[in-house]
Amino acid sequence: MAFTLEHTATHRTTTYRLTVTADAGQLTLDLHGSSETEGVVADGTIRLPVSGTAETARLLTRALTAAGAFDSTRKRGTAPNSHAPWTQDQDTALRADWQTYKETTPATTAIRELATARQRSPGSIRARLSRIGCDPDVPGRLLTPETAELIGRTTPAR
Incomplete structure (x- = not known):
């Protein structure tokens, strides 16, 4: 059974495109991210057997969640006057x-x-x-x- 899934997401000025293709027992994930101002910011391919997808998905989720916590450009939902003293x-x-x-x-x-x-x-x-x-x-x-x-x-x- 062969299939292809595509998903696109935009974060700030960067657009990410993930294409997942399954064919002949192999799963291929192609990720590409680009920005008009910065050019290509992400590009890569992961190939793995279909039988390993569940464990790989858990591993990737944990790794990307942990890495996302170190993103210094991510702004928390803080109010502009957060921590300002009250008069x-x-x-x-x-x-x-x-x-x-x-x-x-x-x-x-x-x-x-x-x-x-x-x-x-x-x-x-x-x-x-x-x-x-x-x-x-x-x-x-x-x-x-x-x-x-x-x-x-x-x-x-x-």
Whole structure:
């Protein structure tokens, strides 16, 4: 049984083409990657018996996943203001904005909106809300002194 599969993927400015051909008990994988700005960036062929494809696929997956972790050009999904210190004015504005939401608004929706507006991650907004005396589970609500004490926070002066 003979067959050919082709798959194309683009990453940034590079287009990769993988062609897999099976014929007479042999599997051939041809990989070619090129970019208009960099020219050919990947080119190679692997030939193996069809009977070894499952183990080879596992081996390649593990090797490429490990190698991908060292890709210094890969950007993580970090927000532009990630790790930037919070100012008192930003805390005050966040607290005021949180209080404008109705309690019926889903907390995840409110937190995502606040994160987008501040170019921060939703996780950082959620953490900051409790630090400034807001209940991160209920939009518009401030922490009571009792609740703040339970989670190890102090409520700021109102």
